[in-house]
Amino acid sequence: MSPANRRTADSSVIAAIHHPLRRRLVELLGVEGPATVGRLADATGELPGNISHHLKVLATAGVIEEAPELAKNRRERWWRRAKASYSWSLADAKGDPAAELVALSAEEANVAHHLVKLNQWRERQSEASEQWLRAAFSTDSWLKLTPARLEELAGRIDALIQEYVADPSADPDAANVFVFAHGVPARP
Template identity: 30%
Template structure:
């Protein structure tokens, strides 16, 4: 299986378009319930259709959503564009770095809230879902190449499940939306023997 193509975002305006909690809630509503009109989105996120319509146009402008076909105005349905996004790679202007940091912070805050909510409510789930849910934590030793390989492997593992956002017919009976997140970040350390000591 090949890795889902990544869209490297190098436009600070595109990153600022998603560095907004309401827009992330709109994207989530489209992923879970879409395609949706602005009126439908408003129902799911608790905002006015006019406000949602404006935010939908901003998300569309930068390629995060697309028209699903049919309807017009606020009754025009929108769908989420399912692709992998990356930013903060290669050389960055100060403006791009600030926008990337803001987008990352909003996304991480959203996921942390969802994880905390799961931990507090998981015992209300059926045993099958409660026992299937997980989060892993580990510290390992990697070269930069190995860490990049791990990122690619995780993207490949996630890809078939992400495709089901657009392909409702591919969702097996008994499936439901599941939040998938993974990260591998170099640990800051200066302990003896950590490989950072000066070599002569």
């Protein structure tokens, strides 16, 4: 039940995405929409030359693309997130030590990134309205599943999230919300 725009990432795409600044650029383009190097430099506090370098890496990997229709002149270059999202599994890299290392490193980076977002929220909770405090959630459950059922669950969760991605709230009180879920074999 993966979305039609989901592609399996090879190790070069995974490596491109999981540099901390490149990940932030992909997120900025995905959440805030197309931008120029200058706008991205302002948003990140990085130098425009550094931003340009990282955008080229992401473009080569197919993660972002130019948006020439937004340019007001030949010198102006706009970038947007490509319409595809990516998934990968360590199983895709099995037998290729370099690809395995990239996939493992990416998994570690993902977990760290998720924890950073969660901890940022925890640090800001005292400033949040009661509505946001009540709306924010955390959930966990122990399930007994086969690999096929776990894959089905992942697809259903992803499909539900994609419904909200495709229909963002226009309400002025809406805010960007980071949602993540993990389902892994574990022991109590």
